Amino acid sequence: MSYTTDLIKNVSIAGHGGTGKTTLFEHLLFVGGIIPRAETVESGKTAGDYSPEEIERKISIHTVLAHLERKGRKINIFDTPGSSDFLGDVILSFRASECALLTVDGRAGVQIETVKLWRNLDDRKKPRGIFITKLDEERAAFDAVLADIKEKFQVSPVPVTLPMGIGPGFKGVIDILEEKAYFAQDGDTIEKEGPIPAEYEEAVAAARERLIEAAAEGDDTLMEKYIDKGALTAEEIHAGLIEALAANSFVPAFAGVALKNSGLLPLLDFVAGIGPSPFTAKDLALTAEGERQEVPIDPAKPFSALVIKTSYDQFSGKLSWVKIVSGKLSSESDILNVSENKKERVGKIYTCVGKKLEEVRELDAGDVGIIAKSATLKTNDTLSAGDSSLNFVHLRLPEPVHSVAVNAVAKKDDDKLGEFLIRATEEDKTFRYVFNTETKEAMISGMGELQVNIILDKIRQNQKIEVETHIPRVAYRETITKKASAEYTHKKQTGGHGQYGKVVLDISPLARGEGYKFVNAIFGGAVPKNYIPGVEKGIAEGMARGTMAGYPVVDVEVTIVDGKYHPVDSSELSFKLASRNAFREAMKQASPTLLEPIMNLTVFVEEKYLGDVMSDLSGKRGKILGQDTVGGIGEIRAQVPQAELLRYSIDLRSITSGTGSFSVEFDHYAPISGRIADDVIKSAEAFRVKEEEE
Template sequence: MDFTTKKIRNVAIAGHGQTGKTSLFEQLLFVGGAITKPESVASGKTVSDYTPEEIENKISIYSSLAHVIWKDININFWDTPGSSDFIGEVISAFRSSEMALVLVDGRAGAQIETIKLWRDLDRRSKPRMVFINRCDDERTDVAAVTKDIHDKFNVQTCPLTIPMKNASGFSGVIDVLKGKAYLCSSDGTVEKQIEIPAEFKDAYEDARGVLAGAAAEGDDDLLIKFIDEGELTAEEITNGLKVAFENNRIVPIFCGVVLQNSGLISVLDFIAEIAPSPFERLETAKDADDADITVKISEDSPLAALVVKTSSDQFSGRLSYIKIITGTLSADSEVFNLSEGRKEKIGKLFRCVGKKLEETKAFVAGDIGIATKLGFTKTSDTLAASADTLSFVRLRHPEPVYSMAVSAKDKKDEDKMNELLVRYAEEDRTLSYKYNSETKQNVISGMGDLHISILLKKVQNQAKISIQTDVPRIAYRETIQRKAQAEYTHKKQSGGHGQYGRVVLAVESLPRGEYFKFTNAVFGGAISKSYIPGVEKGVREAMENGVLAGYPVVDVAVTVLDGKEHPVDSSEMAFKIAARNAFKDAMRNAGSILLEPIMNITVLVESKYLGDIMSDMSVKRGRILGQTPIGGGIEEIRAQVPQAELLKYAIDLRALTSGTGSFETSFDHYDPISGKIADEVINAAKEFITIKQSDD
């Protein structure tokens, strides 16, 4: 079945872990008729959580896409993981959806991951609705959670459904827009529509008034009429809600019980009848001067599409999830990959319900399709009808915050391990896999220890290999503290041609970050000009391994002061060797010290953990730069901390904040270390750094 842009809706289901997102996704597919039997998360048979690692961990790790057709509208739903370790998957879903359905546990209110996701949705200006789950639990208070959302996010909420709850418990919801009630059934069937019971009439009238007030936000004329007459017609409310929701002025609140299918029809109705289609929504592209411009989603122009996610499936191979922005993407066609600057062949196209693929001939603007087995196209690439189209802004992924050094237990498995890790780092843009030539380690980095440990387990199972992990080594540096001089004469007489070169040089500190400066101040030809490059080479070679622990030397100015040469035995090589040794001696005379990398860190935590975070920062030799409340009871702490203290921060922060904190880091500068800390680094370095011996 084909859908025009106006008949498409894209919705990302998001929120804190364990709020019921995967269950909601499953039940929505069931109520919408896309599946005949919903499964529980515990059974490991849900549409969304079907990979071995999701079944084993009983959490969502990857985003899943599925569609339902509701009232002639094709709704694409994304289920996303709640843990910030898998934020990359959420980014794919947010980028390709025009709105989000934020799930909140009725017993807990808006929890920290929800607050962080909300901030992200704010940055993207995406409308969002909220579903308050677990209304059958006696601890759930829909009014209190609604107030919590209003207070934490400073938004105008409006009730689309309200719970029917009395002394004998929860029986269903009232759809405030439709003026009907839905009874939930205990046997797992779809909820049944009834007239609003008399005992809930007052609650309904109150909610209807609030809803009309919110709808009036959509339009000045409506607002005037609402103020004058105190009410609006059903049609006016519908039209007002459309505008107010689309422009992010109201947050519709739904409630229910996911596992009893309660409250879901109202959600589907709202999405199909009120929420915006992709038509005329905007996507950001780059113009010829690299400036951001917006593009309207519409069928009219030639094809332009953005790859929002890549995954691999053991049966279908590589799957590329593509959001069509303009035009139509057709099966068996040729498109231009603007990011790579070459043509890509599109073979078969699919729509999906989790892992079940339905072959589809074409996708129009606004829809999200899946192409299998593309040759080279990656996430964030733009595909278009021709080369002279604009390319879309790449998906913005945060920098990895947690790293592990990895090696195959059995040397012969190293290639297999590398191949898989390289591939997964290409699919998941929040992963990075690199060889660090300084520390001589392969390092895998990601969004947290869970992210990395699940990945490594997957690779080990898939390749049937065993992987060893280590804390990554730090890339220390060496430098000098004061001015010094040294001289060295390289002299060898071993029959035939001899070797002779004498170099006198001075070293001096440079400001941090200036790395190296070389000056020839030899007066009167003590060393011929032709030998000076040999001297510089010798110095540069010596700088590769400092005299303390073999780390690279930085921020040193070297001046060649004097020297001596021999008419027959001197050579560039002889001067290189002399310079290398003179430099090492000068380093020793100049008081060598170690430098360690200092990172900028930004931590987000609930304010009750502030004290614990601060004292932990001081234990970690950190320097606090600032602290700001950012709303929702969340504090942002900015600090500078040595990288060596942050290697396990993902784990430490989880322990300190019961898993609710999060952080970002980036390199800032190098600072000197001394005493016990430096001694430990020097001793540890002896194990793996082989300081190059002079080859004289």
């Protein structure tokens, strides 16, 4: 059955790892009648954590989609991973959802990943609610968590449900909006509706007033009426809350114990009734002229969609997840892949509940579904009915922060390894695989050690490829610090035709980042014009391998000032060889120095770790540029040599007990000297020896 746009709601469940997202997802599917019973994460049988790597590690790694029906609405729910290693999948679910539901542990309060996700949602102006779960645990506290949310997110959450009892005495929740109590039941039983117990009347009245205020704040005319009459009708409250939530000025908070199916019916009712409709959302596209344009979700327009994710299913093969932006997608239809400018035949289309695919005939604007077995579709592709004037903006993902060099032990496995790694980059756009021609290493990079290790495990266990890994080599550079000049004559007399070319080169340092400049200052034809390309080639070869440690040379101006040629024996080759040698000679005399890449590093840690992180960074030759603390989360900005950051995800994890994270990007090259430079030269020599032996 297909649902029209007005009947669709899309929600991403997100939050710090271990806060109960997958459990909530599972129990929502159970109370929604989608699965016959809820399984525990520990059993490895949940709808959310079904891949072998998730079952083995008991954590979520991939975003999983399911849907249920409540009050005639189709609610698509994404269960997302909590570890920052898998942020890519969380972000794609945010793109496809009109709102997010953040889970917060009723004992621990707001944890660091949740703060980062909150900021990400801020950037997207995405409406969101908070589900405070595990309220059955000892030391759980609802009010204290609300206060913590207020401090860390700088917003006042408005409770839509309140807990009855807390910790071992937890009995259920009260729905403030619908004015009903829901009593938690033992075992696999759905919570039971009933009247609000008298002891909670006062707390409920106060909470209801706050909720009505939130509704009134959503709309000026409602506010006037509320001030005037002191009350609003149920319809007015609903309408006000819908507006306030869509405008992101109202943050609803829910209480519950997902594990005991508690607080879930009022949550679903709220999403079905008040949750933002796809009509409130716009996607962002680029016009043919490269201008940004907002595209509203609109069923009346011709079909368009964005491929948000690629996954592989054991039975169905490649699955392309699509968010329908306009019109509708029908099975057995012809569409245009705008990104590839290619016609595409769509066969069967599906919705899903975890790994279980359900065939459908069509998907309307606002909905999310799957096109199976399309070899050519890729994540970020724009699909349309035929119009090629718009291209949806690609998912904006963070840059990888952790890299390792990898190679197959047996040469014969190289191709298979390469194929697997390319597929892995399709499945997760934050995972990269590149061959670095400069360091001659295949490098894989991801958002953290965990993400990279999971890929390595798959290579070893599933693909049965034996691989070696090592810390990647740093791409050092060489440059000069003063002017110098050198001349070189290339001369060879063999049999008939000889070789002859002489050049005189001046070299001088350029400013950092300027690269290379060539000046031809030859007067009177000492080196004829047709040999100048040979001269430039020779200099390029000289610059490709510096004289200190064989790294590329940068930021040098080379001027050819003089030379000599022979009418018969000269050739482009002679001048190339002469120039390469002259460049090397000149460089040796120009006080060469090594340059190392310096990275801009941003570290996010809980406040209590700030001191330790900063002292670690100064031990890593880092320069602290700034530091902020908002809501208990510290952000440190620093510049640190790349050579010191090759294992930073591991170091930071041990300093912060796994709670810290960071982003890193190249900024500039800076000179190194002394022992550090000596070590680089020594290890480059060792590498060269090894290369020659092979």
